[in-house]
Amino acid sequence: MNDKRPSNQPERPSTQIRWGRRLWIALSMLLLVYGLVQAVEESTTLNRITPIGMVQVAGEPLITKTTPDIADVDTAEPIAAPRPSRSDYPNIGVSSRAIVWILAQLHLFFAALVLAVPLFLLTIELLGVYTGDERYDNMAYEFMKISLTGFSITAIFGGSLALALFVLYPDFMGYMMHVFGVQVLVYAILFFLESFFLYTYYYGWNAFRYGNLKWVHLSLGLMLNASGLTIMVLANSWATFMMAPSGVNEVGAVVGNIWEIMKGPLWNPINLHRFIANIAFGGTVVGAYAAFKFLSTNDPDRRAHYDWMGYTSNFIAILAFLPLPFAGYWLMAEIYAYSQQMGITAMGGILAWLFIVQAVLIGTILLAGNFYLWAGMSRTDGSDRYKGLIKYIAAVLVVCFLIWVTPHTLILSASEISLLGGSYHHILGPLGIMPAKNVAVNLMLVATFLSFQLYRRSDKVATVSWAPMGNALMVPIYVVAIVNIIFLGVYYGYFTNTVYKVGSSVAQVASTLVVIIAGIILDTLMFRNAKTLPSHWGRIPDRAQYALFALPIAFTWLMGLMGYVRSSVKTHWHVYTVMKDNSPDNYIPTIAYAGNMITIVTVLFLLCVLFMFWVANLSSTRQAKPAAGGAV
């Protein structure tokens, strides 16, 4: 089949025209430039926020609506959003919202996974090309194989979701189809493109493995990701249109073109947030797969392979996870800029309690990630140098975690206050307010980065002459940054006014980023040509693998929780300020109800993923031929 390959490769390695690589670079540049042009075009806040009703950007004057040409208004009578009454919603005996909730969340989990996996695998494949380490390529191919069914599962849930929406919310879906019209066709075409690239990418893996053909394969992967991401941003625009509609007037009649409808104020923040989160999500799922395989075998070679696979995917997941809070800040800031009302509903109203659950989840993720790094230090002989520090890092993490989950003051309506028997939560102390939490979150991030840095250093000995000086610089950066984070939180948080309190949180984040960036730069320079100590893949305690299960579970749950917030901030609107929700489920459910729903979808997702892995493993098993004359 591939006889040509081995002989082709060594013959003319240097004289070979590297057209494959040029193709890859050209395609990457094309996509990059296109993305940048779009981003720059969008860059001013005023352009991004197309006003509907009363829109005001913090610090800017009121945005006035650009006046539509009067002739247009006269000729084409715009169709307003429907105003269904309660009887217009079909009643099927069970909560329509619950059905749509489950289907939408399952669809989104799988969509996130099948978007994340190619993105994640393309990164791994590139790493393989640059390091020349075949393990990367094998791992990427293995995971592509087992996630192939995921694409069909995504489509099945997507179809069921669309069907459920059309049956249960006919007026709403009719309106959405009216608004997005043409775009749905583009969406369908993109599906064909994605399937084309998916199958050529997967089935071409071994056929296009070396030299120019490898770059062709990478280009296929790039196009697969490009079409996948385009599908994602198109679908995101439906969600953001529902939260912050643009391109329509106060009564929901379409006044703009499809582009104006899509580029609402929240579109790009959501796009960025989902893009980053997808990488982290994909990484954790691959990590759990590796952990499972690691635990189910005793063969040292296979354990070494899966230990390495688990480590690599966890590494990428955590790396993607670290900038996620900052993308979240941006999204929240844009929500506040779009509508104070919506921002307060999310952060200060009844939904605010849910950020305590979020703290528990993110705390779990950080603790599990750190624990895995510490356990992984047993792989190398050089890690003894740093083991003493672990208990202090652990102590910092736990204390900060506890501060973070302390409930804080909330903005409550009169009925909520009476329900709680007072506007203060009874555990409320000075630790319960926002500055303390900001300190805690930033210190946790710094501590996690320290774990990470120590892990990276544990198998190396620096050989550069200025290594002691480098360490002498790294230690003060940590110390001063930590002091600065605490100072900013305590001084501006408790002793100055609100404006400075809010502003100081940005300076705290900047301090954290400085530590991370300085650490990466310094270590890259310091460990250039470093002496590498032997490390033993597979030499890790079994219990460390459970950290790799905790990560995807907490992550999946977290995604479900954030989906509940994102959808709930619209309160009783299908499309905020434009189309009212008059269905029986137009209230925000209690947090325990949401918790039940999220657990149901998480467990269903877990089962579907298990099914996906099991089916993929079937293809590599072959039943032994029964002995002749055996029973039929």
Add this chain to the structure above:
Amino acid sequence: MKVLLKTLGFSLALTLLFTFVTYLLPQVEGEAPVEKEVDLSSLTMDDFITLGEDLFNNKGTCTLSHKPAPLGRAPDIQGTDMIALSDERLADERYQGEAKDAAGYMLESMIDPSRYVVATWGKKGTSDSESPMPAIDKPPIKLSTIEMDPIIAYLQAKDVNDVTVALPSPEDAASVASTDQKASDGTTLQAPAATVEEALGKYAGNACHAMDSSDTRVGAGLVDVGTRLSKEDIRQSIVDPNAVIAEGFAAAMPADFAAKMTVKELDMIVAYLLEKK
């Protein structure tokens, strides 16, 4: 198989732990505002004030921000005598609005909160020149004028001040009913202005045009417009302002009044301007 059971068990236990956390938190449902049918023509003043209190606490979502220090995001209203305070504000040199009395001031702060921003409560970075409060006659809160009056009445009555707001007249009640009718057809949502002053306020006519002098603001002074233009001309300059532009002025006037104004509002404004001679 043993590994499968162990890892599944671990994963399930973890999800149940997260679920358990949600049970520890206060269970509050965020109910959608209930649209109450109030027969406006048969209200007593007490009903009117009670209606105002209800609107303040619920549909108006005022208490989301206006609550006692240190909880509030905005000045405490329910714990303060707003009438006495309004008089102080009107006398303040920073006051830029046009209200003449406490009731007018309160109405103005609801529909155009930036007219007077209480010191230290302004939007970050605007040095108190801009209010973070949404205009409550716009979505998402969107109270109608008929709903703002009872709130003012409530704010007056709660500190035993005289209520100066009048009960809605039968005509107002009728016009609200007809708006509801229209709203369900999806053509217009805002309550039409009942008087010409309201209409001018609603479309910010006073913002650009001086009504009682010939001074130029953004647009021409309109004190003598009735002598310059005919009824048809006035109507045209509102509906299609760029057709004929007064000498020396840019085409700055919004062109969408035709789509926004009700016929009755337009008629009122035209009649009002025609009287200006």
Add this chain to the structure above:
Amino acid sequence: MQTNDNNNALSMLISIIVSFMIALTFFYGLDHLVMSMQGLPLNPDLSPAG
């Protein structure tokens, strides 16, 4: 030997002190920069100057 060790220890001490000075100055400047970028100027002693 004795002097050499002393020299080493001394240069180490100096580099630690210098590093601390650099880090302190850097984060001090960072606080000023980040706060003033948001329109929130600070006094030299870091108290709000608005």
